[in-house]
Amino acid sequence: MLSADKISKSFGGFHALNECSLQIRAGSITGIIGPNGAGKSTLFNVFGALMPPDAGAIRFQDRNIRGLRSDQLARLGLVRTFQISRELGELTVLENMLLASPAQSGDSVWRNFLMPKRVRNEQSVAIVRAKRLLQEVNLWLLANEPARNLSGGQKKLLEISRALMLDPKLILLDEPTAGVSPLMSKALAETITKLRAGGLTFAIIEHDMDVVAQLCSPIYVLAEGRTLMSGTFNEVVSNRDVMRAYLGKVT
Secondary structure, eight states, rough: EEEEEEEEEEEETTEEEEEEEEOOTTTOOEHHHHHHSSSSSHHHHHTTTTTSSSSSEEEEEEEEEEOOOHHHHHTEEEOOOOOSSSOOOTTTHHHHHHHHHHOGGSSSSSHHHHHHHHHHHEEEEHHHHHHHHHTTTOOOGGSSSGGGGGHHHHHHHHHHHHTTTOOOOOEESSSTTTOOOHHHHHHHHHHHHHHHTTTOEEEEOOOOHHHHHHHOOOOEEETTTEEEEEEEEHHHOOOHHHHOOOOOOOO
16 A cells, blocks of 8 residues: 655754665554664654655555645545644644544635535534544543543544544554553554454554554564564564664674
């Protein structure tokens, strides 16, 4: 579904990505792990068009997407979330969801006056969809709550639900369980598993190895901006090069 071929990105003299290559298969939950500074978030920023690569090719469903904007990628079905949740705290949970609903006629001022029935119908459809998605992650009872009042784990669930409003094919999750309670971590893992069973594809940056072991296959290991290896969880954790990248010298 998504392939990266020799992606490079430098900041001054620092090579955050150095000819990094990987593939994300349709229907998979692909894990991306590595020590701090390995280039994981930079790779997602490049995939999500938050920054351009210096070199390399990126293809999504056999289409060259290098140079496209993030909104164009979202319309194609490629969506990402962030390690630090980016909810609009003063808006309610439901309002956050509705803002993500694509192609609303009400976004245009003149259509509100000239096509009020169409605007109302589209809003009604969006509310029904938002309600269904929030019910699936047990957030519907908080629909009228300001998003700032949610717990860290609930904000992560809201981010995923908001991404689903865009009807994505692939979601890039940047540390979805970081900073959340064990109970919410379990809820997030269950949500991702259920969505994958429904046909979605995921790529996940994650430091919690229990979560990686539970969810991800295959797993790519990044180190110093390169793809060190890929394989199953057992293959990855038993690889001496991986241990050396994480721990330094291995005897």
